Amino acid sequence: MTYVVTENCVNCKYQDCVTVCPVDCFYEGENFLVIHPEECIDCGVCEPECPADAIKADTEPGLDDWLAINARYAMLWPNITEIGTVPADADAWNGKPGKAALLITGDAPSRNHPQKPTYPAGGEPAPEVQEGFEVEGARIAFPEPGAGAVPVVLTRIDGTGDDGFEMDGLRVKS
Amino acid sequence: MNVLQQPRNAAATAEGQTVLSVRHWDDRLFSFRVSRPAGFRFRSGEFVMIGLPGDDGKPILRAYSIASPFWDEELEFYSIKVPDGPLTSRLQKIVPGDRVIVRTKPTGTLVLDALLPGRTLWMVSTGTGVAPFASLMREPETYEKFQNVILTQTCRRVSELDYGADLHRRLLDDPLVGEEAAVKFRRYATTTREPSGRMGRITDRIESGQVFTDLGLPPLDPAHDRVMICGSMALNLDMKRLLEARGFTEGANSRPGEYVVERAFVD
Numbered sequence: 001m002t003y004v005v006t007e008n009c010v011n012c013k014y015q016d017c018v019t020v021c022p023v024d025c026f027y028e029g030e031n032f033l034v035i036h037p038e039e040c041i042d043c044g045v046c047e048p049e050c051p052a053d054a055i056k057a058d059t060e061p062g063l064d065d066w067l068a069i070n071a072r073y074a075m076l077w078p079n080i081t082e083i084g085t086v087p088a089d090a091d092a093w094n095g096k097p098g099k100a101a102l103l104i105t106g107d108a109p110s111r112n113h114p115q116k117p118t119y120p121a122g123g124e125p126a127p128e129v130q131e132g133f134e135v136e137g138a139r140i141a142f143p144e145p146g147a148g149a150v151p152v153v154l155t156r157i158d159g160t161g162d163d164g165f166e167m168d169g170l171r172v173k174s
Numbered sequence: 175m176n177v178l179q180q181p182r183n184a185a186a187t188a189e190g191q192t193v194l195s196v197r198h199w200d201d202r203l204f205s206f207r208v209s210r211p212a213g214f215r216f217r218s219g220e221f222v223m224i225g226l227p228g229d230d231g232k233p234i235l236r237a238y239s240i241a242s243p244f245w246d247e248e249l250e251f252y253s254i255k256v257p258d259g260p261l262t263s264r265l266q267k268i269v270p271g272d273r274v275i276v277r278t279k280p281t282g283t284l285v286l287d288a289l290l291p292g293r294t295l296w297m298v299s300t301g302t303g304v305a306p307f308a309s310l311m312r313e314p315e316t317y318e319k320f321q322n323v324i325l326t327q328t329c330r331r332v333s334e335l336d337y338g339a340d341l342h343r344r345l346l347d348d349p350l351v352g353e354e355a356a357v358k359f360r361r362y363a364t365t366t367r368e369p370s371g372r373m374g375r376i377t378d379r380i381e382s383g384q385v386f387t388d389l390g391l392p393p394l395d396p397a398h399d400r401v402m403i404c405g406s407m408a409l410n411l412d413m414k415r416l417l418e419a420r421g422f423t424e425g426a427n428s429r430p431g432e433y434v435v436e437r438a439f440v441d
Contacts, residue, residue: 016428020281022223022237043221043237044437045281048426 002037002058003047006066009033009054010099012090015083017046017055028080029073030104031087036074037067052094073105190273194248200333203302204266205241205252208274216280217287218244218313219306219402221439223277224251225261233275234261237439239306239404240280243313245350249276252305252337282306283434284402286315288425290432292400294322294391298376298413300405301329303438304338307404311345317354320400324360324389326376328409330367338363360389377412396422401433410435 005017011031018026018033025039035046035055047055058067093099191208198204216222225235242250255266268274284306289295295316297307304327310316316323327338342361346352362385364372372388379385386393394401394417401422403413414424417433425431 020427022221022277022279022281023235024279041223041237042437043281043439045283048283048424048434049428051428 001042002040002067002070003035003042003044003055004037004058004063004066004070005033005035006054006056006063007100007103008052008095009050010103011087011093011096012052012054014051014086014090015080016049016051018080019083020045020049024079024081025074026080027074027077028084029077030106032073032103033080034070034073034077037071039074069103069105191249191276193268193270193272193274195270196268198266199336200331202255203253203334203337204255205250205337206268206274207242207248207250208276210247210249211276211278214249214276214278214280216240216244217282217285218309218316219284219286220280220282220309221306221436222280225275226264227275228260234264235275235277236261239282239284239309239436239439241305241308243309243348243350250308252302252308254302282436283426284310284404284436285427285434286310286313286319288427288430288434289319289400289402290425290430291319292432293320293398294324294400295320296394296399296401297323297325298401298403298405298409299325299327299438300376300409301334301438303327303404303406303409304341305404305438306436307402308341310402311341311355311359312348312351314350314354317351317358321358322360322391323355323358324362324391326362326364326385328364328366328376328405330365332365332368332370335363335365335370362389375409375412377409377416380416394420394422396420396432399432403433403435405438407437410437 009032013031013033015033022043022045023039023041025036027034027036037058042057044057047057056063056066087093191211194207194209196204196206219239221237221239223235224238225233228234238251238253240249241252242248253262253265256262265274297310299307304325307325311323311325325338325342327335329335338361342359345355345359348355362372362376364370364374364376364379366373366375376385380394383393392398401413401417403410405413414435422432425434
């Protein structure tokens, strides 16, 4: 079992959880925090501390996607052990619906840690090919790393226009 | 004490502390005292990560409530012995002079800061869940804030209540709170398996009202009662249900309420 940071942390990032975590298992992205599932000791202290009620036990149903996000970005984002700057508009974002689409997962420097993120042993992950990829007769362009929630545009390779689709951010499942 | 004003030992570096004494209460329970890391501060009721180096050199750490008062030069911990437990199978063999790792980032929800003002403080525990209350029952602020301080502990066997009984005896000699505790503090111990003077789960005794009759107190009411819970998962969940049905809300450091809950940590 582990605790999991979920949608309502996005753009709020209050970090009260970081202050109380006995094992410093939080990792920080631009507008979201995650818990390392293998470092969390299930003490549960962070859960009631979160002003956004964003931390849940993974025994609650329907958290698989968030658990995967926590597990993945705990490997990529820098560890955070002390509370940093809380976004000035955190309260305004608290409780807003649809925040999952605004989650920034790129490796851009964060507001609290302007330096480049540090990566665990094994070094920085190999940069992914950013140009995009082709599917039957069309091209999907990836957004710039760290650009946050931007539309992903699908264009025709034959140049007859870009009447493709857009989606918020980008989600690629390997 | 305001949590925001208290410097936190966020660096949380692992440090070896010296074991000063060990006491075995029965075949499954023991307590031990270690030296206190320099500059280490905590709030009564908090826990820290402690442990031993593992065979691969990586420390095996578990959460332990600090069972000694904040002013004590030593730190006390109260532990179960789990035969196959990765930590306690080895920890139970420590002797004075051995070293134990004590991480210096204390935390927890069983703190007075997480509760709203009230009249009666209920500290409800099973087994080793009594440990954080061993610290809180010797905290002067506990008696400044509450008129009645009730410690309940439920165990299977009578010998498992010995540690709590010893705490109660020594409380009356406490230099800071002894006099006030003699008036305000009461201990309410029950067993669930071995026959004793008082048997049954505390949750059953709350539902039936027996505990209130025994102590001469009114039934639990969020208007005047505050509750701290530390026990088995079953106790914690049952108490949570019972309190929320009576209108209690859960508190936290950032948002004080009428009750707080924490697991009694086991291997």
